[in-house]
Amino acid sequence: MENNMSGASAQKATGMANLRFGVYNQPTNVAGKSVKDARDQFSKIWGIPTDAVAYKGKDKLDENYVIQPGDNVEFHRRAGEKG
Amino acid sequence: MSTKRFIVIGAGGVGTWLTAGLVRLLEWKFPGSGLIIVDGDNYEERNKERQDFAKIGNKAVVKAHELTPHFPNTTIIPVPKWVVSDNFAGVTTEDDAPKIKATDLINEGDIVFAVVDNFAARKIIFDAASRLDNVDVFTGGNDDALFGSIYHYQKRDGVEITEHPSVFHPEYENAPDKNPGELSCQERSEIEGGTQLLATNMAVAAFILGRVQKTIVQDQSPEETEIYFDLGIGKSEPYNRMVSHVSQPVNV
Numbered sequence: 560m561e562n563n564m565s566g567a568s569a570q571k572a573t574g575m576a577n578l579r580f581g582v583y584n585q586p587t588n589v590a591g592k593s594v595k596d597a598r599d600q601f602s603k604i605w606g607i608p609t610d611a612v613a614y615k616g617k618d619k620l621d622e623n624y625v626i627q628p629g630d631n632v633e634f635h636r637r638a639g640e641k642g
Numbered sequence: 643m644s645t646k647r648f649i650v651i652g653a654g655g656v657g658t659w660l661t662a663g664l665v666r667l668l669e670w671k672f673p674g675s676g677l678i679i680v681d682g683d684n685y686e687e688r689n690k691e692r693q694d695f696a697k698i699g700n701k702a703v704v705k706a707h708e709l710t711p712h713f714p715n716t717t718i719i720p721v722p723k724w725v726v727s728d729n730f731a732g733v734t735t736e737d738d739a740p741k742i743k744a745t746d747l748i749n750e751g752d753i754v755f756a757v758v759d760n761f762a763a764r765k766i767i768f769d770a771a772s773r774l775d776n777v778d779v780f781t782g783g784n785d786d787a788l789f790g791s792i793y794h795y796q797k798r799d800g801v802e803i804t805e806h807p808s809v810f811h812p813e814y815e816n817a818p819d820k821n822p823g824e825l826s827c828q829e830r831s832e833i834e835g836g837t838q839l840l841a842t843n844m845a846v847a848a849f850i851l852g853r854v855q856k857t858i859v860q861d862q863s864p865e866e867t868e869i870y871f872d873l874g875i876g877k878s879e880p881y882n883r884m885v886s887h888v889s890q891p892v893n894v
Contacts (some may be wrong), residue, residue: 579879579881581789581791581879582870582877583877584879612812614810616888617809617810617889633881635810635811637811638761638807638813639783639784639785639789639790639791639792640761640783640813640818640819641783641836641838642652642654642757642782642843
């Protein structure tokens with residue numbers, strides 16, 4: 560059967576959310592977890608600093624915010640400084 | 643096509659390579675345009691490892707003199723000054739450290755390239771641009787290894803098309819560094835240049851040129867507003883920072 564669900568709809572249906580940090584961008588099963596827990600899970604794999612602020616759109620997320628299915632959560636990656 | 647005024651602020655590790663591309667773009671895509679190169683610093687022998695220049699001297703002056711004979715359809719103007727904020731009240735009498743206020747440098751319709759090596763100066767440049775109605779500011783930088791990023795701020799008819807980078811980057815508001823233009827000669831000489839890599843400097847320049855090609859030459863949407871890249875793992879990732887995009891609910 561053909562699946563016509565969009566990426567975001569599919570994520571909602573499966574309890575998935577999207578995490579981003581710098582060059583990394585991955586749908587993952589962190590829905591239901593707090594921002595802090597999601598950061599802990601990906602900190603070693605992606606090198607997310609422990610104090611990296613999480614954003615949803617341009618809104619900063621509280622550490623205890625529970626990630627919802629379909630959310631697009633971005634951890635702040637410091638911009639390149641030198642040149 | 644109309645003529646343009648490009649302002650490159652910083653003629654160092656990224657700026658020398660970026661300028662080489664921008665002047666060619668102006669010469670053939672926008673003949674009759676102007677390229678202004680701004681830098682208060684001097685080239686030194688040790689810079690040759692990563693920076694492209696023919697002789698020792700002020701970076702803006704050397705680079706402008708180097709390019710002018712080869713690009714007759716582009717007016718290239720050096721500004722051998724440090725860019726400072728409007729409220730700068732520090733040292734102003736040093737002969738070797740002339741200053742220019744960002745608001746005096748950047749005008750309506752300008753396309754600015756903030757390729758300096760610190761967030762403090764970038765913020766001054768973005769803040770000055772944000773007071774204008776029509777402007778583009780491209781910036782980019784790298785770390786000491788193979789990571790880098792670029793950002794494109796755009797305003798049209800008084801409306802921000804992309805967000806000011808400080809919305810997503812607290813390092814602009816709380817800069818961990820200082821604007822060299824607002825330091826004394828002694829303080830500037832004590833700043834460590836770090837151990838940057840040529841490949842990453844050139845990649846920053848190439849990514850910015852790519853955005854200029856798409857958004858200025860081809861006049862397309864700046865939806866790939868910010869791009870992170872890591873040459874070490876061969877990845878890059880675009881982020882849409884357009885106001886119309888980030889203001890929408892993202893949980894749809």
